[in-house]
Amino acid sequence: MVQTLGLNQIVILLEAFRWTILLAAIAFVCGAGGGLCIALIRTAPFQALRAMATAFIIVFQGTPLLMQLFVIYYGLPLIGITVNAWVAVAAGLTLHASAYLGEIWRSTIMALPKGQEEAAKALGLGYRTRIVDVILPQALRISLPSTVGFLVQLVKGTSLAAIIGFTELTRAGQIVSNATYQPLIVFGLVGALYFALCWPLSHFSFQLEKRFASAR
Template sequence: MLREFGTDDILLLLTGAQWTVLLSLIAFAGGGILGLLVAVGRALGPTPVKLITEGFIRIVQGTPLLGQLFLFYFGFSIFGFDVSAWVAVSVAMIFFSSAFLGDVWRGCIEAVPKTQWEAAEALGMSFFEQLRYVILPQAIRIAVPPTVGFMAQIVKNTSLSAVVGFVDLLRVGQLVTAATFEPFTVYLVVAFMYFALCYPLSQWSRHLEKKFNAAH
């Protein structure tokens, strides 16, 4: 039986938005850890590591996220693992985020002048000390604006998880639409909620970019 779109439906959409935010945080945290390893391996690792990390980046960036979601969701079952949509989507989003963050951070590491490496080496620092105390602090300063900007992309890309049954903001919107048959109203509210999540991140990214550029 159809019903009118009301306050209860907005509360349901807010619940879906909470799951969207949680999935985004997991994707960013897990992708950040793996992405740092990818970035360091791609920029500073031996040739085999560089080739592996470069291949990983190209494969992930060269294939649609939707296909990756299907691959992880159905791929686990091929190997006998019965995983929930939550696990499959989280793993897929972590790999997706790590490839893009790793590529961004690789560029930031390589943007640090070689003279900084030479100066740190002259002070008797080991490779890891150079990386920790000299190179990464400078690379992080360069990386902050694009990283914050990519966080908005993560939030928007989580909407694809609805295709494998993960109940995020978009999926709840689909369910509410089926119950109310008011797609325009429902998806207008859904779009506004995505905007409310992503716009502050985009503005923060622009602010940080101007701030750091002015500091140079």
């Protein structure tokens, strides 16, 4: 039975939009924690740990996000670990975000003048104090535009969750489109919702980049 696009269908899209926002937020927050660990390991004086972190980044930056979601959702059950679509998508996006944020923040840490760390050492500050009080505040501030830019990409990346059956905004758009036979209008609304979330973030990232460029 063909339905007419109305309030009920719009509510379905808005509910799914809420899940898209929540999924992106969870992946970004958890990925930020993982990315910070990766960045610190990559800049630490421990060769074995640096090699492991490098391998992690190579794997997750060198393979498509869609494939990573497939491996987690369909591959883990083959070794006896069953996960639902929500957990699989959240885990996949978190690992993806960890790899990219870790590399963004590592490059920023490495770009800081060497004199910063040398001065901290001369003052007798330990490794943890140097990192927490001297290096990270500067590095994270400089990396804010790139970090916000990656968040925009992460929001759009949540659309891949539709492939494994998770009902986020894109999947809800498919369902409503199939029910109403009005794909142009439905996906126009879907695109407008993505735009309403991503454009302000992109604009914020641009403004941050401009401000930091002026400061330099």
